[in-house]
Every structure is written in structure tokens, then in C-alpha cells.
Amino acid sequence: MHANEILWALFWVFVAAQVGAEIAQRLKWPSVVGEIAAGCVVGPSALGLVPWGGHTQEPLTVLSEIGAVLLLFSVGLETRLDDLKKVGKVAFSVGLIGMIIPFIMGGLWAHATGHPWNRSLFIAAAFVATSAGITARVLSELRVLGRIESRVILGAAVIDDIGAMLLLGVVTAIQGGQHGVSIVGLLLVLAQALGFVTLVALVGTRFLNRKSEVLDAPINPLSPLSLALVACLGLAALASSIGLAAIIGAFLGGMAFAETPHRRTLERQIQVLMTFLTPFFFVVTGLQIQLGQLASLATIGTLLFITVLAVVGKWLGGTLGARSLGAKSAAIVGVGMIPRGEVGIIVATLGKSSNPPIFDDQMFALIIAMSLLTSVIAPPILKRQLAGSSPQELEPDEDSELYRVEATGHG
Amino acid sequence: MHANEILWALFWVFVAAQVGAEIAQRLKWPSVVGEIAAGCVVGPSALGLVPWGGHTQEPLTVLSEIGAVLLLFSVGLETRLDDLKKVGKVAFSVGLIGMIIPFIMGGLWAHATGHPWNRSLFIAAAFVATSAGITARVLSELRVLGRIESRVILGAAVIDDIGAMLLLGVVTAIQGGQHGVSIVGLLLVLAQALGFVTLVALVGTRFLNRKSEVLDAPINPLSPLSLALVACLGLAALASSIGLAAIIGAFLGGMAFAETPHRRTLERQIQVLMTFLTPFFFVVTGLQIQLGQLASLATIGTLLFITVLAVVGKWLGGTLGARSLGAKSAAIVGVGMIPRGEVGIIVATLGKSSNPPIFDDQMFALIIAMSLLTSVIAPPILKRQLAGSSPQELEPDEDSELYRVEATGHG
Numbered sequence: 001m002h003a004n005e006i007l008w009a010l011f012w013v014f015v016a017a018q019v020g021a022e023i024a025q026r027l028k029w030p031s032v033v034g035e036i037a038a039g040c041v042v043g044p045s046a047l048g049l050v051p052w053g054g055h056t057q058e059p060l061t062v063l064s065e066i067g068a069v070l071l072l073f074s075v076g077l078e079t080r081l082d083d084l085k086k087v088g089k090v091a092f093s094v095g096l097i098g099m100i101i102p103f104i105m106g107g108l109w110a111h112a113t114g115h116p117w118n119r120s121l122f123i124a125a126a127f128v129a130t131s132a133g134i135t136a137r138v139l140s141e142l143r144v145l146g147r148i149e150s151r152v153i154l155g156a157a158v159i160d161d162i163g164a165m166l167l168l169g170v171v172t173a174i175q176g177g178q179h180g181v182s183i184v185g186l187l188l189v190l191a192q193a194l195g196f197v198t199l200v201a202l203v204g205t206r207f208l209n210r211k212s213e214v215l216d217a218p219i220n221p222l223s224p225l226s227l228a229l230v231a232c233l234g235l236a237a238l239a240s241s242i243g244l245a246a247i248i249g250a251f252l253g254g255m256a257f258a259e260t261p262h263r264r265t266l267e268r269q270i271q272v273l274m275t276f277l278t279p280f281f282f283v284v285t286g287l288q289i290q291l292g293q294l295a296s297l298a299t300i301g302t303l304l305f306i307t308v309l310a311v312v313g314k315w316l317g318g319t320l321g322a323r324s325l326g327a328k329s330a331a332i333v334g335v336g337m338i339p340r341g342e343v344g345i346i347v348a349t350l351g352k353s354s355n356p357p358i359f360d361d362q363m364f365a366l367i368i369a370m371s372l373l374t375s376v377i378a379p380p381i382l383k384r385q386l387a388g389s390s391p392q393e394l395e396p397d398e399d400s401e402l403y404r405v406e407a408t409g410h411g
Numbered sequence: 412m413h414a415n416e417i418l419w420a421l422f423w424v425f426v427a428a429q430v431g432a433e434i435a436q437r438l439k440w441p442s443v444v445g446e447i448a449a450g451c452v453v454g455p456s457a458l459g460l461v462p463w464g465g466h467t468q469e470p471l472t473v474l475s476e477i478g479a480v481l482l483l484f485s486v487g488l489e490t491r492l493d494d495l496k497k498v499g500k501v502a503f504s505v506g507l508i509g510m511i512i513p514f515i516m517g518g519l520w521a522h523a524t525g526h527p528w529n530r531s532l533f534i535a536a537a538f539v540a541t542s543a544g545i546t547a548r549v550l551s552e553l554r555v556l557g558r559i560e561s562r563v564i565l566g567a568a569v570i571d572d573i574g575a576m577l578l579l580g581v582v583t584a585i586q587g588g589q590h591g592v593s594i595v596g597l598l599l600v601l602a603q604a605l606g607f608v609t610l611v612a613l614v615g616t617r618f619l620n621r622k623s624e625v626l627d628a629p630i631n632p633l634s635p636l637s638l639a640l641v642a643c644l645g646l647a648a649l650a651s652s653i654g655l656a657a658i659i660g661a662f663l664g665g666m667a668f669a670e671t672p673h674r675r676t677l678e679r680q681i682q683v684l685m686t687f688l689t690p691f692f693f694v695v696t697g698l699q700i701q702l703g704q705l706a707s708l709a710t711i712g713t714l715l716f717i718t719v720l721a722v723v724g725k726w727l728g729g730t731l732g733a734r735s736l737g738a739k740s741a742a743i744v745g746v747g748m749i750p751r752g753e754v755g756i757i758v759a760t761l762g763k764s765s766n767p768p769i770f771d772d773q774m775f776a777l778i779i780a781m782s783l784l785t786s787v788i789a790p791p792i793l794k795r796q797l798a799g800s801s802p803q804e805l806e807p808d809e810d811s812e813l814y815r816v817e818a819t820g821h822g
């Protein structure tokens with residue numbers, strides 16, 4: 001009976017993801033939106049096909065964690081240090097200013113509504129990260145990956161991912177004590193996070209790059225995929241042990257493997273694993289949304305307000321950062337940075353599942369709903385902008401990030 | 412702390428599987444043997460790196476179930492009705508006699524040692540199923556897949572798989588009541604199992620075969636892989652709901668997809684999923700072996716006795732079934748059928764995890780150890796026999812089962 005209950009839960013979660021993703025695609029929404037909404041529908045808030053609590057909660061939570069870890073590994077796998085150097089200064093300034101403005105706006109809002117500073121900064125982190133996946137998919141569907149705005153957006157999204165991971169490490173670590181935020185503590189955490197990132201991203205990357213014949217040894221079980229999974233799980237566990245988010249470890253593991261010649265094969269294989277496991281992450285996120293929490297007029301007002309905050313903050317940051325490209329292109333870049341998607345959702349999940357919880361049920365529902373709204377709003381605006389402006393084409397570069405993202409799966 | 416504990420458990424389980432598989436391959440043993448032994452080593456019996464019990468048990472159990480379900484789906488995917496027709500009568504008689512003799516011997520032994528009949532028949536089922544995976548890998552390493560003995564062995568292993576699944580359905584269902592085995596109840600269960608098998612294998616297969624354009628619809632989320640996973644999880648849950656083992660549903664789902672043009676792509680993709688998830692099944696099986704249960708001289712005696720029983724029973728059945736091929740070839744077929752591998756282990760796991768348990772810890776350890784020993788004993792004998800006999804080559808047939816099994820992963 002017991003095993004049976006879990007099998008049905010797995011089945012409904014997976015089916016919900018497929019149906020949700022398909023409906024979203026027909027509505028031209030990112031499939032993430034459909035998967036989370038489907039989780040909401042099959043969950044206790046609505047149909048109740050998948051219970052949340054009891055025997056099924058623990059296994060579903062672990063599957064959802066594995067899904068998130070694989071997702072961030074795959075984002076890391078698409079992040080190459082060389083590509084970052086190519087897009088250069090503009091992308092860096094878009095990424096950085098595009099983080100600072102929403103972070104300040106989000107933090108001020110949270111503190112103004114009565115949260116203490118350490119909690120406010122965590123909430124602010126959910127306003128920061130752009131979803132490279134969603135934007136990349138829109139750009140690739142429009143076949144404008146060669147435009148300079150596209151290059152900058154994707155490069156900035158990468159800077160943004162790394163920055164958000166660092167920031168997440170810092171804001172997670174300062175949640176611990178009741179004694180608020182001390183400058184020394186903050187610097188220590190930042191140093192630790194930077195140390196871990198540098199160690200894994202640079203040392204790990206160079207090691208794998210030079211020693212990649214290790215990966216080619218003719219032994220079946222230690223295939224590149226197995227080694228990548230060992231690194232992914234190990235770094236996730238290690239990051240979690242030193243107080244960072246597990247997904248940071250997975251992301252850095254992905255970045256290290258991005259420098260190996262096995263990158264493309266691994267991308268395809270991780271994509272297959274994600275087809276099975278990442279839906280658990282999004283659907284389980286949806287399961288946990290209590291629709292009742294969003295049912296009051298006041299809450300809907302708050303939701304609209306923070307969505308505007310998130311949209312305006314990111315757009316402003318992106319546009320300011322890209323101002324050297326000219327007004328029109330800068331505005332396009334600003335809109336391209338708006339979708340929060342999976343990273344915002346991961347921050348919300350961390351906030352809810354931490355012990356003690358940083359987010360209550362209402363804040364969790366608000367942050368998820370805000371992330372979804374930003375991801376639904378941006379793509380149609382981006383399409384209209386791109387259609388209405390003359391392209392500044394770049395030299396096509398077969399091997400670049402830009403031609404490769406067409407294979408990007410989720411988002 | 413809690414999430415961290417689970418991440419480390421996942422890491423150690425996965426690493427144990429890789430190390431175990433590599434050591435096994437160097438010793439020329441099937442990698443399954445190495446993975447289970449590694450589970451034993453990292454488990455509470457020895458190093459204690461992965462605890463069994465507490466927070467981690469439930470998620471590890473579910474991951475291990477998913478691993479077994481994927482494994483049986485992939486076995487089903489390699490089972491085509493057409494290939495069965497080709498190898499014909501000899502394979503059928505090898506499969507059938509090779510099931511009957513070990514089943515009778517196992518059942519008589521279990522009953523003689525004091526188990527009631529319904530339990531004895533369940534124990535007997537663990538003696539029945541040949542592991543197609545292990546034998547196929549040995550044959551492919553020796554490059555003798557074209558020999559008639561190879562064809563018969565692999566065809567018979569398929570018959571054997573289907574038969575074992577049916578038998579498992581029957582023996583599982585008769586465990587329920589205290590009132591022992593009634594003929595009417597038995598017939599009902601058999602009818603139910605046969606009905607499910609026929610419905611899924613024949614109707615499902617034909618439906619997918621004719622309507623395979625459904626799978627080609629240009630919608631990303633409903634890719635053949637997603638649809639296969641929906642079928643796999645759904646049929647597993649359904650089988651479990653009507654009282655059959657979940658893996659029977661998965662196996663039949665695999666058989667249905669074996670008839671579609673997407674079979675080869677699916678095989679590669681399921682292989683990637685298995686690289687990640689099936690190690691959980693074998694390592695978690697190893698975790699549960701309490702080495703202490705095998706530590707007495709009497710138990711070692713019993714282990715050797717039932718291993719001889721399992722080897723002789725299967726060899727006799729195989730040789731008798733293949734007698735029309737001549738004595739030498741019949742003997743080769745007999746040895747080729749000996750390895751029990753994953754299916755015997757699945758039966759043991761079902762017996763231990765059922766509620767109330769059918770196997771106690773000692774019987775569980777004995778059945779697993781017996782399955783492992785048969786898998787270690789057979790390959791070297793088979794190699795010697797094949798080297799010492801002149802080949803009867805068949806026409807090579809590019810599309811046949813025999814050329815395809817080289818891609819077979821586990822076992």
C-alpha cells in the first residue's frame with residue numbers, strides 16, 4: 001500500500017509536469033510556469049492527487065532537491081569562462097548593476113514591511129537572479145542569437161548566476177544567529193564563499209582541462225557522465241556542509257566540466273536526466289503553494305507591487321548597464337534580464353525549507369508568484385522590441401555560447 | 412543538517428557503486444556483484460558511511476525502487492515479440508524447462524526446511540529467473556553473439572523474464588491470506604496476471620506500433636522519452652495497485668515501447684537514466700545485507716547448498732531444453748542460463764520489503780548471496796566451453812536482438 005502510494009505520487013507529479021509544460025508552450029509561456037501551476041493543481045490546494053505530508057513528502061523532497069541540483073549543474077555546464085571574457089565589459093556591467101538595483105529595492109521593501117535586516121536581505125536575494133534559460137529560449141526561438149543584445153543578455157545572465165550564487169551563500173549564512181549581521185561575520189562568509197567558488201571554478205576547471213585524459217580512460221563505469229555525477233553530488237554535499245546552498249556546489253561542478261572536451265556529450269546526457277528529475281523540482285514547488293495564501297485582495301496588491309518592483313528594478317539595472325550600446329539596444333537588454341524563473345524559485349524554496357524557516361507560507365507563495373509573473377511578462381515584450389528594431393549583427397561564431405543555447409531545455 | 416545528511420548519503424551510494432563496479436570489472440566479474448558488495452561495505456555492516464534507518468532510509472528506498480523500475484523497463488525494451496518468434500521452439504523449451512526444474516527444486520528445499528507452502532513458492536521464485544544482462548555481456552565480450560547457442564540463450568532468457576514476471580505476480584498474490592493457497596484463488600491471480608500482461612504487452616504494443624506518429628508530434632515536452640516515462644511510472648503504479656509487483660508493469664511498458672521506431676533512442680536515454688539511478692538499487696540492496704547473518708558455519712553450508720541447487724537446477728533445465736542442438740551446444744546453453752543477477756535480487760528485495768515480510772534477514776542475505784555466486788561462477792565456465800567448441804555460426808542479422816545487446820549496460 002505504502003510503496004503503491006509513492007508510485008502513484010511519482011506518476012502524478014510527472015504527468016502534471018508534462019501536461020503543464022505543454023499547456024504553457026501552447027500559450028507561449030515558459031514551460032516552468034506550466035509545471036509549477038500544474039503542481040499547484042494536483043496538490044492539496046486543488047485536486048489533491050498528490051498529498052504533501054505523510055510518507056510521500058520526504059522522498060518527493062529529495063527527488064526535487066536532486067532535480068534542482070541537476071538543473072544548476074546544467075546551468076554551470078553552459079557557463080564558460082572564455083565566453084565570459086568575450087562578451088566583456090558591457091555584460092559585466094549589465095550583470096552587476098542588474099543585481100544591485102533589484103537587491104536594494106527588494107531589501108528596502110522587505111525591511112519596510114517589518115522584516116529584520118538579515119531576513120530582508122534573504123528576501124532581496126530572490127529579486128536578483130535572472131533566468132538565463134527562459135531568455136535564451138525566447139532568443140533562440142526568434143533566431144536572433146547573433147544580435148549583440150542577445151550576446152550581452154546571455155553573458156550578463158551568466159555573471160548574474162555566479163553573482164547570485166555568491167550572494168545566496170552570503171545571505172544564507174547570515175541567517176544563523178539571533179545577533180543580526182556583524183561586519184566581521186559577513187566578511188568571513190563572503191571570504192568562504194569566494195574561496196569555495198575560486199577553488200572549484202578555477203582550480204577544478206584547470207585540473208579537468210589538463211587532465212581530461214582521466215575522463216577518457218577505457219573503463220566503462222567511470223565514464224565522463226559517472227565522474228560528472230560524482231562531482232555534482234560531492235560538491236553539492238560539500239557546499240551544504242560548509243553552510244552554502246547545495247546548488248552552488250552543483251553549479252560550480254558544472255562550470256568545471258564546461259571546460260572539458262566532454263561538455264557537449266554531458267549536456268545531452270544531463271538533459272536526459274533533467275527530463276526525468278527536474279519536473280519534480282518545479283511540480284513539488286507548486287505542490288507547496290497554498291493558493292489560499294494569495295486569495296486576499298491585500299495580498300494580490302502586494303504581489304502586483306513586488307512584481308512591478310522586480311520588473312522595474314531589473315529593467316533599470318539592465319538598461320543602465322548596457323547604456324553604451326545606445327538607448328534602443330539598452331532597453332532590449334533591460335527587458336531580456338527581467339525573467340526570474342528557476343533561480344528565484346530556488347531562493348524561495350531554500351527560504352521555506354531552512355530550519356527555522358526564513359519565509360512563511362505567504363512570503364513563499366508571493367515570491368514564487370512574482371518569479372512566475374516576471375517570466376510570463378518579459379517574453380512578449382522582448383519579441384515586440386526585437387521585431388521593431390534593426391539588428392546589429394555580429395560575426396557568427398559557430399562554437400560560441402549563443403549558437404549552443406538552442407539545445408537548452410528547461411526554462 | 413538534515414538535507415546535508417541525505418546529500419552525503421546520495422554521494423556515498425553513487426561513489427560506492429562506481430568503485431564497486433570498477434573493481435568487479437577488473438576481476439572479470441559482472442558489475443552488479445561489485446555494486447552490491449560495495450553497498451555492503453559502505454553500509455552499517457562495515458564502514459557505516461551510509462546509515463540505514465532514520466531520515467535517509469525512505470528516500471533511498473524510493474530511489475532504489477525507481478532504479479529497479481527503470482532497469483526492468485530497459486529489459487522490457489530489449490524484449491521484442493518478433494525476436495522471440497525467430498529463435499522459436501528451442502528457446503521456448505529452454506526457457507520453460509529452465510524455469511520449472513529450479514522452481515521445483517527451490518520450493519522443495521524451502522518446504523523441507525520448514526516454510527509453509529505459500530512462502531516456499533515465493534522463495535522458489537528467487538531460483539527461477541536468468542539474468543539476460545549478465546550472459547549477454549559475456550557473450551558480447553567474447554564476440555560470439557552470432558553463434559546459435561548465444562541466440563538460444565538470449566531468446567530463452569527473454570521467455571524466462573516474462574515467465575518469471577508472471578510467476579512473481581502469482582507468488583506475490585498468494586502471500587496475502589493466512590488460509591494458505593486455494594486453487595480458485597491461484598487461478599484468479601494467474602488470470603489477473605495473464606490479463607494484465609496480455610493487455611499491456613499485446614494491446615499496448617500494437618497501439619503504440621500503429622499510432623507511433625503520436626510520439627512524433629512536434630511538441631517538446633511530450634517527447635518519446637517523456638511518454639515512455641509516463642507509461643513506465645503509470646504501469647508500475649497500476650501493477651502495484653492490482654497486487655502485482657511494480658516492476659512487472661515497468662517491464663511490460665518497456666516491451667510495448669520495444670515495438671516502436673523510437674526503441675533505440677529510448678534505449679540510449681534510459682541507459683543514461685540508469686547510469687544515475689540503477690546503482691541506487693544495487694547499492695541499497697547491499698546496504699541491507701547484514702554480514703553477521705552469513706557468519707555462521709551452518710549458514711555458509713546452507714548458502715553453498717542452495718547455490719549448488721540453483722546452478723544444477725538451471726543447468727539441467729537449460730541442457731534438457733536445448734538437447735535438440737546436440738550435447739555440447741546444449742551444455743553451453745545450460746551454463747549460459749545459470750546467472751541469476753538482478754532478477755533474483757529483485758525477488759529477494761520484494762520478499763524482504765513486503766508487509767509482513769516474507770523473507771527474514773537471513774533468508775534475504777542467503778538469496779542475494781546465492782544470486783551473486785551464480786553470476787560469478789557462470790561466466791568463466793562459459794568462456795572455457797565456448798573456446799573449446801567449434802562454432803555453429805548463424806546468418807548475421809544486423810537488426811536482431813543479438814547484435815544489439817552489446818549496448819546492454821548493467822549486469
